[in-house]
Amino acid sequence: MLNFIWAGFFIIAFISAVFQSFVGNAGIWNDLSASLFSTAHLGFRIALDLTGILCFWLGLMKIAEKSGLTELLAKTLKPLFHKIMPDVKKDSPAFGAIVMNIAANILGLDNAATPMGIKAMELLQDENEDKTKASNAQILFMVINSSAVTLIPITILMYRFQAGSANPSAVFIPILLATSMSTLSGFLATVWWQKINIFNKVVMSYIIGGIAFIALTIWGFYLLDVASRAQVSYVVSNALLYGLVIAFIVSGLIKKLNIFELFIEGAKDGFNTAIKIIPYLVAMLTAIGVLRASGTLDYIVDFITIVVEKLGGNTDFVYALPTAIMKPLSGSGARAMMLDTFSVYGVDSFAGFASSIVQGSTETTFYVLAVYFGAVKINNTRSALPLALLADVIGIISAILLAYMFYQ
Numbered sequence: 102m103l104n105f106i107w108a109g110f111f112i113i114a115f116i117s118a119v120f121q122s123f124v125g126n127a128g129i130w131n132d133l134s135a136s137l138f139s140t141a142h143l144g145f146r147i148a149l150d151l152t153g154i155l156c157f158w159l160g161l162m163k164i165a166e167k168s169g170l171t172e173l174l175a176k177t178l179k180p181l182f183h184k185i186m187p188d189v190k191k192d193s194p195a196f197g198a199i200v201m202n203i204a205a206n207i208l209g210l211d212n213a214a215t216p217m218g219i220k221a222m223e224l225l226q227d228e229n230e231d232k233t234k235a236s237n238a239q240i241l242f243m244v245i246n247s248s249a250v251t252l253i254p255i256t257i258l259m260y261r262f263q264a265g266s267a268n269p270s271a272v273f274i275p276i277l278l279a280t281s282m283s284t285l286s287g288f289l290a291t292v293w294w295q296k297i298n299i300f301n302k303v304v305m306s307y308i309i310g311g312i313a314f315i316a317l318t319i320w321g322f323y324l325l326d327v328a329s330r331a332q333v334s335y336v337v338s339n340a341l342l343y344g345l346v347i348a349f350i351v352s353g354l355i356k357k358l359n360i361f362e363l364f365i366e367g368a369k370d371g372f373n374t375a376i377k378i379i380p381y382l383v384a385m386l387t388a389i390g391v392l393r394a395s396g397t398l399d400y401i402v403d404f405i406t407i408v409v410e411k412l413g414g415n416t417d418f419v420y421a422l423p424t425a426i427m428k429p430l431s432g433s434g435a436r437a438m439m440l441d442t443f444s445v446y447g448v449d450s451f452a453g454f455a456s457s458i459v460q461g462s463t464e465t466t467f468y469v470l471a472v473y474f475g476a477v478k479i480n481n482t483r484s485a486l487p488l489a490l491l492a493d494v495i496g497i498i499s500a501i502l503l504a505y506m507f508y509q
Contacts, residue, residue, distance in 0.1 A: 106486065110388035114395035121396065132394045140390030144383035148375050151215070151472075155371035158216035161349040162198070163367025164360050168352035171197025174204075181307045185297055186238040188228070195224035199242060205345075207251065218246050218469075219374055219476045226477040234481035235474065237295050241288075243473055243485045247464040248287040248492035251280050254461040260440065261457060264448035272457045274319050275503040279462030281315055282499040287492030294484055374476050381475025385467050389430045398426050418501045420452035425459045425497045429490060432465040455504035463496045464489075 114133060121129045165171045175197035182189070182196050189195060198221035205214035222239060229236040235243070254276045261269035285308075292299050299305070325333060353360035392398070406419045420442060428435035439456045446452040466489045474482055 104480070107384065107388050110392045113397055114391040117395035117397050117400070129395065133391050136390040136394035137387055140386040141383050143390075144386040145379060147386075148379045148382055151378075152372060152375040155216045155219070155375050156368035157371070159220060159371035159374070160364035160366075160368035161346065162201075162217065162220050163363045163370070164353040164358065165201075165349045166194065166197070167358055167363055168349075168356045170349065170352040171201060174200045178203075178307075180303050184301065184304050185241060185292060185299070187297070188236065189225065189238045190228060193224065193228060195221055195228070195238075198224055202246060206246065214246075215472065216371065218242075218473060222473045222477055223374075226479075229477075232477075233479065235479050235483050235485055239474075239477075239479075240483060240485040240488065241291050241295065243470065243482075244287045244291045244488045244492060245284065246473070247466045247469045247489045248280070248283040248496065251276065251461060257457050257461040260436075260443075261448055261453075264440070264443045264453075266448045266453075268449070270322075271507070272454065272461065273322055275458045275500070275507045276461035277315060277319060279458055279496055279500040279503050281312075283462055283492045283496030286495040287488060290491050291484075291488050294488065377478065378472050378475040381471040382468075385471040386431075389434075389467060393427070393430070393434065398423065401426060415505075417451050418455055418504065420446060421455035421459050421501065421504070424456040425463070425500070428460060428463045428497075429466040429493045432468060435460055435465070451504065451508050454508050455501060458500040458504050459497055462500045463493050466490060466493055 118129045118133055162171070171194065175194075178200050179191075179196055182199065183191055198217055202214055202217040202221050205217055221242060225236065225239045225242060226232065229239065254273065257272060257276065258269045261272065289299075299308075322333070350360060353363065402419060402422045405422060406416055409416050409419065424435050424438040424442065427438050439460045442456040443453050448457075466486070470482060470486060470489065474480075474485070
């Protein structure tokens, strides 16, 4: 699947460029060539920037692993994982890394989530019988990860604040609901595809518990005044981030471990991992780059606008579509689209409101896939990409519907 999609991006960009050449845009070829070089450089730069983060967090992960902290955290979700990942050993250390990755995603701690996710994928690869293709457990983890619920969308709130929004946190509840829909749909589609029975007390109790937790979070933030919501989100997320670092260090000290040596050992793994993912990042980003430079995404938005207008529908949402279409392809590209929407239409306009929800409720699926599977050198990702993209589509549709519902 990934093989055809990667080649398809280049071919579609070429066809678009040929068409534009005939209508007088000869400069499109220069745009495509420039995109190839710039995105190849970007892929290396991202991996280079990621190196420090990987070294730091994988160093801490080594301390947590040796001190037993990851095993302790894993116990909270082990009963669930035993049911939905039956092929993984019950005492697998992967469960601890998965729990920490999901927790970091839920709290909006992106810098911590990626290294922990890579570690989880590597541990799942240790138990993968066919090292050349993704296992069911790896697929399910990737789908959950790429659509993970974000309780505190601090980045979106801060961008809205910086853009002068009168109510930066107005998107908090819509984002939480939209990303919950994305995660739930991705999870259900994957377990259905893998023929996993979730209609048992264990799985259903976790699902109901998760929904209740989200409802309580919404209620808690609803009780805060408008001005306090963004500030509370900012303080809580950063305090939890640093608190996590302290927990790792203290757990090692309690166990009387040589935490500095363990940190260095884990950091070396982080450096090696960063080197391994460079080819995968360059391959994916160059394909995405030429697709974007070819103007294909603009054609898609224009086509959707025409169809909606012909059907007599409201087209206000189309101004958020560039963010929606770009997000699975490129996080920085989607962020640029959202900020451009703020600039052109206003941060508190419907377009600005909708693009904020879209940005916060979907994930950079192709980036996550390239990094996670690239770290374990898997090219055959099987159903991982279509299932993750399905979750993205549900998240985007939910975000747009919720924008209409909540926008005043």
